[in-house]
Amino acid sequence: MSQLHDRPRVLVVDDNATLVENLTEILEEAGYAVRGHGTCAEALHGAREQGFDVALVDLRLPDGDGTALAPQLKEVAPDGEVVLLTGFATLESAVAAVRAGACAYLVKPCATQELLVTVEQAMRQVRLHGEKRELSRRAQMAEKLAAVGTMTAGLSHEIRNPLNAAALQLTVLERRLQRLPAATQPPLLEPLQLVRDEIRRLDHILEDFLQFARPREFQPHPVEVATVLTKVLDLLEGEAERRHIALERDLQPVPRVAGDEERLRQVVMNLALNALDAVGRGGTVRVSCQVEEPASGEVAIYVDDSGPGIAPELRDRIFEPFFTTKAQGSGLGLSIVHAIVVQHGGSITIEDAPGGGARFALRLPAAR
Incomplete structure (x- = not known):
């Protein structure tokens, strides 16, 4: 900015x-x-x-x-x-x-002093409006969090048990179908795969609810940022190639950050997958890292895409639980990302990418 x-x-x-x-x-x-x-x-x-x-x-x-x-x-x-x-x-x-x-x-x-004092008093009112709006937003989020926790506690086993049973029966059915003549298998196995994909999707949604409602204990350790980003980008290269999307990286030397490597990989993976979804064929997704503030050693991770960007009126809500612009999904992915980043003592903002599109800017304090 x-x-x-x-x-x-x-x-x-x-x-x-x-x-x-x-x-x-x-x-x-x-x-x-x-x-x-x-x-x-x-x-x-x-x-x-x-x-x-x-x-x-x-x-x-x-x-x-x-x-x-x-x-x-x-x-x-x-x-x-x-x-x-x-x-x-x-x-x-x-x-x-x-x-x-x-x-x-x-x-x-x-008088000059009277003018400046009056404008500053007006600015205090402006800042107060913003603080009130943020407090209201946090209160609404807290209510949603409480609702998620209550619902998850009561329904997690009720949902997961039948999902596991259904997945097991599908496996049994698939083995039986594979004993049939090879020519008759494809039209029977195709709907079976669709059902398995839907069960997997429901299981992922349930996992989002469980992770959001009951986050694991946080024990930070020094983490190499470049290692986290490299692992995620290596995993996504095949998916990006399949979608004909250029996946770029610019990993500058940065200090280690204090955190949980697995959770940081989850954050970057979520942001990168969202970026891939946002761009069409021939688009570009770029992941980079750099030292944001030399004095403090704050590390910045940027995930840029060449998509249509995110409208300003949506940016304040994008991290709210259950808020999503996608046709499918739990609306918890970016809420979990936000929670993990805050847990690491960092911040995440939505900005305009230098080349157009959206930029998710993740900033984390360097490990001491």
Whole structure:
């Protein structure tokens, strides 16, 4: 991600070009990314295109009123905050600002310190909105986790026992069919294989539930990242070739990480398989590793694909239990990946791949 996108975004809406220029200079020096607009229409278009965190809006604009624009901006960016500007402070204008949903009210010309303090107070509100949303998301996830645990405890044996029995009977039936003349076997064995594949799929789903609800005890050991990635990529080369997908690797020297090698292989395998599913024939999947932060020794593992990417509105939900964009599956694969990464003291994010498509960025602390 670029440094520009990491900076808080401020929208300045005023038809006084000189004022917009002055405010932009002050705010950019304070570390904000600033965009200026002179009309309501321009401000709304800019907000829809690029969003904002804080909007400084004049009460009087050529094509409308700031008190009418403020709620429209809030509708575009519900977590954003609006500060109204006016050159004529009156009780009526202050009341109008409050009714419009503005978090603050500044009189032009305002002192630099007053401007910066007001914008920072608005940013605190923005961050608070984000924290509340994250707490709500975590609460929902905790409820789903509890539901999974309760359900798994009661149903695991009830489901696995008949699955095992069915798989055993299929094996017996297959042996009996193989005693028939060779010419009669294919049409009989084909549906048998389909049933076996479906039983295997159900068993994998059940295994996901069990692993998610009852994670194994974690005992970290120094793990060579390149070894983990090499084992996964070697296993997937045949599958990638069968799908006519280029599977690339760029394994730079990195420190060892403290973790569980088997679980880290599971993480990378899951991400790589998802990437293969995301690209079509002739696509590319690239797995790489590098030192992310030289000072801390943090290790980054990237899984990039040339697929259509992941829509921004889905990125916050992609690691939720049971959330999936696939027609089949438990919706637990990426939730398990997230849980394992957190268990290792790391983080995983979804970004845009450098060449287009999606990038899953896994960051792990180096072993000490």
